[in-house]
Amino acid sequence: MGLVLELALGHLGQRKRQTLVSVAGVALGVGFFIGMMALMGGFQQYFITQVIDSWPHIIIKDEFREPAQQPVFRAYPGAAVRLDSLKPRDELKGIRNAREILAALETSPYATAPTLRTQVFYRYGAREVAATLVGIDPKREVQVTQLARDINQGSLDALYSTANGVILGEGLAKKLGASLGDMLSVTSPVGAVLKMKVVGIFNTGVTALDNFESYSLIKKAQVLAARANVINQIRLRIPDVSLARQVAQDLENRFGYKAESWEESYSNVLGLFKVQNGVMYSAVGAILVVAAFGIFNIISTVINEKRRDIAILKSIGLAEGDIKAVFMIQGLILGLVGTLLGWVLGYGLTELLASIRFNMEGFVRTQGFILDRSLKPYAVAALFAMLSATCAAWLPARKAARLNPVDIIRGAA
Amino acid sequence: MALLQTRGLTRILNDGPQAVPLVQDIDLAVQAGEFVAITGPSGSGKSSLLYLLGLLDAPTAGELWIDGQNAARLSAAEQARLRLGKLGFVFQFHFLLPEFTLLQNVMIPMQKLGKLGAEAMRARATALLVELGLESGHDKRPDQLSGGQRQRVAIARALANDPLILLADEPTGNLDSKNGQIVFDIFQRLAARGQTVITVTHDAHLAAQTHRQIHLVDGRISG
Ligand SMILES: Nc1ncnc2c1ncn2[C@@H]1O[C@H](COP(=O)(O)OP(=O)(O)O)[C@@H](O)[C@H]1O
Ligand SMILES: [Mg+2]
Numbered sequence: 121m122g123l124v125l126e127l128a129l130g131h132l133g134q135r136k137r138q139t140l141v142s143v144a145g146v147a148l149g150v151g152f153f154i155g156m157m158a159l160m161g162g163f164q165q166y167f168i169t170q171v172i173d174s175w176p177h178i179i180i181k182d183e184f185r186e187p188a189q190q191p192v193f194r195a196y197p198g199a200a201v202r203l204d205s206l207k208p209r210d211e212l213k214g215i216r217n218a219r220e221i222l223a224a225l226e227t228s229p230y231a232t233a234p235t236l237r238t239q240v241f242y243r244y245g246a247r248e249v250a251a252t253l254v255g256i257d258p259k260r261e262v263q264v265t266q267l268a269r270d271i272n273q274g275s276l277d278a279l280y281s282t283a284n285g286v287i288l289g290e291g292l293a294k295k296l297g298a299s300l301g302d303m304l305s306v307t308s309p310v311g312a313v314l315k316m317k318v319v320g321i322f323n324t325g326v327t328a329l330d331n332f333e334s335y336s337l338i339k340k341a342q343v344l345a346a347r348a349n350v351i352n353q354i355r356l357r358i359p360d361v362s363l364a365r366q367v368a369q370d371l372e373n374r375f376g377y378k379a380e381s382w383e384e385s386y387s388n389v390l391g392l393f394k395v396q397n398g399v400m401y402s403a404v405g406a407i408l409v410v411a412a413f414g415i416f417n418i419i420s421t422v423i424n425e426k427r428r429d430i431a432i433l434k435s436i437g438l439a440e441g442d443i444k445a446v447f448m449i450q451g452l453i454l455g456l457v458g459t460l461l462g463w464v465l466g467y468g469l470t471e472l473l474a475s476i477r478f479n480m481e482g483f484v485r486t487q488g489f490i491l492d493r494s495l496k497p498y499a500v501a502a503l504f505a506m507l508s509a510t511c512a513a514w515l516p517a518r519k520a521a522r523l524n525p526v527d528i529i530r531g532a533a
Numbered sequence: 534m535a536l537l538q539t540r541g542l543t544r545i546l547n548d549g550p551q552a553v554p555l556v557q558d559i560d561l562a563v564q565a566g567e568f569v570a571i572t573g574p575s576g577s578g579k580s581s582l583l584y585l586l587g588l589l590d591a592p593t594a595g596e597l598w599i600d601g602q603n604a605a606r607l608s609a610a611e612q613a614r615l616r617l618g619k620l621g622f623v624f625q626f627h628f629l630l631p632e633f634t635l636l637q638n639v640m641i642p643m644q645k646l647g648k649l650g651a652e653a654m655r656a657r658a659t660a661l662l663v664e665l666g667l668e669s670g671h672d673k674r675p676d677q678l679s680g681g682q683r684q685r686v687a688i689a690r691a692l693a694n695d696p697l698i699l700l701a702d703e704p705t706g707n708l709d710s711k712n713g714q715i716v717f718d719i720f721q722r723l724a725a726r727g728q729t730v731i732t733v734t735h736d737a738h739l740a741a742q743t744h745r746q747i748h749l750v751d752g753r754i755s756g
Contacts (some may be wrong), residue, residue: 126644454559
């Protein structure tokens with residue numbers, strides 16, 4: 121092995137510039153992968169934890185996945201039926217057997233909170249803003265979301281102690297120009313109007329919630345929606361959030377109502393993440409392919425230049441495997457050194473990104489990049505780099521091992 | 534049985550439009566300690582025969598026995614092993630590795646064989662170089678040497694693993710007559726202490742210094 125390594129290092133030492141370029145190619149791919157993973161992975165993970173904390177894991181809604189069929193279609197299956205002047209009811213349907221569902225889930229390991237969710241208009245002075253009002257039972261809501269933690273002005277308990285209390289998202293309060301203690305005029309789609317007092321302001325960090333959601337006692341929401349004793353969403357928190365999809369499916373099968381996991385609620389954003397990751401993997405893949413061509417190129421060049429050396433080594437008694445190893449090792453050295461330099465580059469890039477400060481409001485609000493500093497991207501990048509280096513070295517190395525020494529020795533004359 | 538023995542050894546090239554016979558029906562026995570010259574006009578098949586004897590090329594017919602082994606029948610890996618431990622090659626060109634020092638070049642076969650420790654290899658390589666008249670400068674690269682010196686380093690490398698047979702193909706072909714004579718003096722010295730040497734040469738004067746000459750014409754032994 122010592123000899124094989126000496127031979128490999130000797131060959132690379134004679135082509136310093138090309139070696140440097142190949143190593144730089146690998147390092148660039150590895151470094152950018154690590155930097156981008158830290159950036160995007162960090163953001164994605166942050167977003168997901170925020171969502172998991174401030175959004176129920178599962179929501180049972182007063183909807184069905186398949187819209188209900190009109191009786192006439194059921195009577196004549198497959199027939200061509202024309203139905204005019206169908207008018208959908210415009211009131212909240214509500215979950216009819218909500219009480220039974222809640223009672224049935226009492227014995228499950230899931231925390232549940234009944235809510236009535238309705239659209240409202242808030243008016244404060246001259247400003248009018250459309251938002252969602254979620255009527256909650258605060259004692260149960262705190263078991264399902266982190267609302268109590270996210271309230272940074274006022275308190276959740278104030279809903280009980282104030283006649284018509286409402287808790288607004290920070291963005292919503294800002295749009296209204298309202299602050300703690302202000303009285304708002306709240307109008308519902310059915311025309312009910314209520315004067316409500318701002319008793320709390322929350323900030324989850326998830327823009328969609330902070331700008332459009334508000335909370336009151338469930339009774340007040342029922343008054344506004346003119347649907348006494350009706351709830352239209354049961355919010356759940358489950359012990360293992362990774363099972364949300366599965367549990368939602370089970371609940372849906374069991375109760376018939378649509379049960380939406382948080383992944384489904386945020387499927388558009390999560391889908392965007394997938395696209396984002398795909399784009400990044402392709403970009404890094406492309407860099408590593410170019411790096412692999414560099415490695416292929418240098419090793420092919422070395423082999424062409426070293427045909428006589430290969431011939432004499434074979435005549436001395438080195439086996440095909442030894443010759444192959446000499447060139448595979450060169451590929452591995454290039455991949456390894458490139459990986460190590462890439463790690464340093466990636467670390468530097470991450471630090472650089474971490475030092476940048478700015479204010480941004482996208483899916484979440486932040487003062488800088490949220491970075492994932494886990495070691496996994498380092499391992500993944502190393503794996504990709506070594507794999508591409510190995511593949512790049514394999515073909516020329518095999519060709520070298522198969523060279524016929526007699527042809528070369530004759531040709532030298 | 535002789536150290537090296539062939540029966541009807543034949544190599545016919547078949548990859549062209551028509552078959553080209555390189556060597557045919559070679560019956561040859563070389564005893565341990567013999568110093569043999571293979572002679573003949575250019576193109577008579579001397580190199581082809583030497584490549585067969587050194588297991589660098591495979592015969593299309595016939596048998597080849599080296600040190601009691603049916604060498605042509607061995608696997609590629611076993612042949613590589615046999616070359617490493619029992620054969621040493623010198624060619625017309627020195628084929629030294631340019632990025633290695635003289636000492637490293639001579640140590641290559643020993644490193645591959647792996648019988649000696651690092652220090653012992655170093656000592657043996659040094660001793661071989663000194664014996665062949667290269668007293669100093671063992672850390673030089675081959676391109677800092679004259680042609681005659683390089684060929685002597687190549688001989689030292691061929692002797693590194695103390696081979697049973699030293700095979701040489703026109704080792705003086707690239708040297709002036711003085712350096713050519715130095716190489717043959719070395720061969721004679723080696724033969725005198727029992728080293729088997731088979732060398733190809735078309736220099737009659739040098740061939741006359743061996744124990745025995747094998748003359749090839751058109752790929753066959755003549756006379
Ligand atoms: N690959 C080949 N294709 C065709 N002819 C070849 C090939 N190799 C050798 N020969 C021919 O075989 C003959 C013997 O060659 P060689 O053994 O090198 O002779 P020598 O060493 O005695 O000069 C020559 O005529 C040479 O031209
Ligand atoms: Mg020849």
